[in-house]
Amino acid sequence: MTKKLLLIFFTLLSTIAFTQNITLSEKAKVSILTCGLGPESYAMYGHTGIRIQDSLNNLDVVYNYGAFDFSTPNFIGRFIKGDLQYFVTNGSFIDFYYNYQVENREIIEQELQLNPNQINRLFEQLNHSVYSDERFYTYKFIDRNCTTMVVDKINTILGKEYIKSNTSNQSYREILYPYMTNFYMKLGIQLIFGTKVDKPGTRLFLPYEFKEAISTTKVNGNKIEKSGAKILQVTKSETHFNWFNSIYSLITVLLFLVLLNKKWIKMSYFIFAGLLGLFFSLVGLYSLHEEILWNYNILLFNPMLLIFTWYYKKGNRDKTILFGKIILAMLLIYLAYMTTKIHLEIVWPFVALHFYWIGEIVLKSKKSKL
Numbered sequence: 001m002t003k004k005l006l007l008i009f010f011t012l013l014s015t016i017a018f019t020q021n022i023t024l025s026e027k028a029k030v031s032i033l034t035c036g037l038g039p040e041s042y043a044m045y046g047h048t049g050i051r052i053q054d055s056l057n058n059l060d061v062v063y064n065y066g067a068f069d070f071s072t073p074n075f076i077g078r079f080i081k082g083d084l085q086y087f088v089t090n091g092s093f094i095d096f097y098y099n100y101q102v103e104n105r106e107i108i109e110q111e112l113q114l115n116p117n118q119i120n121r122l123f124e125q126l127n128h129s130v131y132s133d134e135r136f137y138t139y140k141f142i143d144r145n146c147t148t149m150v151v152d153k154i155n156t157i158l159g160k161e162y163i164k165s166n167t168s169n170q171s172y173r174e175i176l177y178p179y180m181t182n183f184y185m186k187l188g189i190q191l192i193f194g195t196k197v198d199k200p201g202t203r204l205f206l207p208y209e210f211k212e213a214i215s216t217t218k219v220n221g222n223k224i225e226k227s228g229a230k231i232l233q234v235t236k237s238e239t240h241f242n243w244f245n246s247i248y249s250l251i252t253v254l255l256f257l258v259l260l261n262k263k264w265i266k267m268s269y270f271i272f273a274g275l276l277g278l279f280f281s282l283v284g285l286y287s288l289h290e291e292i293l294w295n296y297n298i299l300l301f302n303p304m305l306l307i308f309t310w311y312y313k314k315g316n317r318d319k320t321i322l323f324g325k326i327i328l329a330m331l332l333i334y335l336a337y338m339t340t341k342i343h344l345e346i347v348w349p350f351v352a353l354h355f356y357w358i359g360e361i362v363l364k365s366k367k368s369k370l
Helices: 002-021 075-081 093-102 116-130 148-158 172-179 183-192 207-216 247-260 263-286 304-314 317-338 344-369
Strands: 029-035 047-054 059-067 085-092 107-112 136-138 225-232
Touching (some): 047 093, 047 207, 059 116, 085 116, 107 207, 247 263, 304 317
Antiparallel strands (some): 059 085, 107 225
16 A cells, blocks of 8 residues: 555656646647536536647646635635635546546537647646645635636736626626526525625636637637537436425425414514524625625615514514614615516515515504504
8 A cells, every 4th residue: 555655656746747847849739628517516617627738748637726625724714704725736637537527527628729839838837836836826706716717827828818708798696697506505695695796797707608708719810719529428317396496495485484473483583584684794794705795685684683573572662663664664775776686586585574574563563552
């Protein structure tokens, strides 16, 4: 076992030395690899890699941005805060291909129209990124991920931002929305997102959007894409409608709560909603992720519901009416703002429930005062 580990270690060292010192031949070529979507949250948007091949030097290596280490101390806390260090890696294409084959995720390859000088400069820059302090970087969901890092590298080699987003007529939220197929994951992500994702999608940050941009980009009148092919085809099982993983299950649960019509259920729900809003507020202040700043969903899951619930429990009608009216006014502002937002279609059950329950409580409190 020790001999095998030593062999692997020295093989790795020799590979590192080889890739650092080599000068690519005229036969070298560069491809962008777009990898399919996966069920895990970190794979739900796909992945982008850079492949460099040189048959004369017996080289076939893939560079990947976006790697992270689960064993990092305080991993969850650093991920939430937004200062978790990601890094770039390289490895053989065969290993890369095999990993995605095992995960049943397709790979689409697009060879780029680059001259030998550009390919060598890119190769040098990628190796510098891997084997220097530049290897580590702070991940940003939109501005610094596995795709944006590759886009920036290629555009730097081209000398200008030739490859860029052609979806600026859509917001980042609208671009992301179709990728989220799990209803409750989609709901959670849409609720924690803030105003940044509602801005025009001027940054090319998703693998499949990058793939489409490559197909349409021209440099000095010539297409940047030299060739394109799906080099790993997979068979996806047919996805059937899942009632439990849909808005219908959410509506059913909320209707069930309404039909039970118990005061303790209402209070428990309002406490949960208020705490969720408090979490949105605090995480926005704590985290460095710009995507969750200025979260207007706290107008729906309002921290003031905690105060409202307290006075409702104590039977203080005046305070219940006062805070109920304030919360309803905020709900109206929220609803007016949401009319242009795509995720209104999945949060409206909560909006309806809040209007109904809070409005009912305020009206009953008024009547009991008479």
